[in-house]
Amino acid sequence: MRIFSPPFILCSLLCLSIFSCKKSSTLPPKATGTGANSSNIEALNNIDKQVISPYKNWAFGEKAYLHTKNILDFGVRPIESQGHKKTQAYITSQLVKFGWKVSRQSFKTMTPYGERSFVNLIARRADTTEAPNIILAAHYDSKLLDDFLAADDAASCVGAIIEIAEHLPTHEKTIAQQMELVFFDGEEALSPNIEYMKDGLYGSIYYSQYLRNDIADTRKTYPHKPKFGILLDMIGHNNLSINIPSDTPYSLLKSYYSVVEKHKLQERFTVANGSILDDHYPMNVIAELPTIDIIGNFSAKSWWHTTNDNLDNISKNSLNVSIQVALEIIKDQIAKASK
Ligand SMILES: [Zn+2]
Numbered sequence: 001m002r003i004f005s006p007p008f009i010l011c012s013l014l015c016l017s018i019f020s021c022k023k024s025s026t027l028p029p030k031a032t033g034t035g036a037n038s039s040n041i042e043a044l045n046n047i048d049k050q051v052i053s054p055y056k057n058w059a060f061g062e063k064a065y066l067h068t069k070n071i072l073d074f075g076v077r078p079i080e081s082q083g084h085k086k087t088q089a090y091i092t093s094q095l096v097k098f099g100w101k102v103s104r105q106s107f108k109t110m111t112p113y114g115e116r117s118f119v120n121l122i123a124r125r126a127d128t129t130e131a132p133n134i135i136l137a138a139h140y141d142s143k144l145l146d147d148f149l150a151a152d153d154a155a156s157c158v159g160a161i162i163e164i165a166e167h168l169p170t171h172e173k174t175i176a177q178q179m180e181l182v183f184f185d186g187e188e189a190l191s192p193n194i195e196y197m198k199d200g201l202y203g204s205i206y207y208s209q210y211l212r213n214d215i216a217d218t219r220k221t222y223p224h225k226p227k228f229g230i231l232l233d234m235i236g237h238n239n240l241s242i243n244i245p246s247d248t249p250y251s252l253l254k255s256y257y258s259v260v261e262k263h264k265l266q267e268r269f270t271v272a273n274g275s276i277l278d279d280h281y282p283m284n285v286i287a288e289l290p291t292i293d294i295i296g297n298f299s300a301k302s303w304w305h306t307t308n309d310n311l312d313n314i315s316k317n318s319l320n321v322s323i324q325v326a327l328e329i330i331k332d333q334i335a336k337a338s339k
Helices: 010-023 064-071 082-097 151-171 173-177 202-217 250-262 278-284 316-337
Strands: 100-111 114-125 136-140 180-184 228-234 243-244 269-270 291-295
Touching: 064 082, 064 151, 064 316, 082 100, 082 114, 082 151, 100 202, 114 202, 114 291, 136 151, 136 202, 136 316, 151 173, 151 180, 151 228, 151 316, 173 180, 173 316, 180 202, 228 250, 228 278, 228 316, 250 269, 250 291, 250 316, 278 291, 291 316
Parallel strands: 136 180, 136 228, 228 291, 243 269
Antiparallel strands: 100 114, 114 180, 243 291
């Protein structure tokens, strides 16, 4: 992803200001009487001690971390590489094991370096014919850079979704049955920077166009438009600093604020001063599916798109907190939709 550049009128003013909003790394506030049953986080001076109490019976992050490690063991995974194919196979095998049916959305498209092949992986519960209402997505390709494992960009997010895919069917079956999991290919540009409709976001653009056309043509893959989407990107860094785009659709922004305030996570979950060009953008503007991008503050971090984005970056408890925030936003949206 990248910050929008000035040619994008939509956000040009805002995007320039995002560079001035770099957030110094701050520690969460000290504990203020949070008891064992409090709904507040146990705020200690270490993200590795933070747990949102409603989820104490299910500590997320452990398995997401393991999936992240397994994906990194395949090596780099730029499009059409061996590591890329192995990652596809891994995602598919894990999801099938947990009762999901996985489809391959394969396509070819022109890039600045000629025609290239891409594969989005799309999963729904095998035991339901219900149309999806919730899209949960992350990209699985890595940028073509020497030895760039892209642990948080975004293997950690793929790992998080696989963990959610294991958890939900047992603990939140009705949510699982409304959900479509999407693993985007080709988020990364082949050139240094993403340029909308020129380079990068290949998988999300194709998926969003398919979704829009399918609904218009009543092709029955999507009998109706899903209600909302959640994109995860860089949610597992050990110095967690989530900074979502300022143009997040209002309803999702309200859910985000509500969850963040409820658990006193304001130090680590903020809103950027500008837009961000990431896979949520085609979902919002092409599919017109309101989508939130829960994304780490990559612009302020020296590890982004460097070999330092490796497993040492990843924290089980950052994953834990991010996963819980994502799930609470989903529940808040579902509760609002049913009112
Ligand atoms: Zn990237």
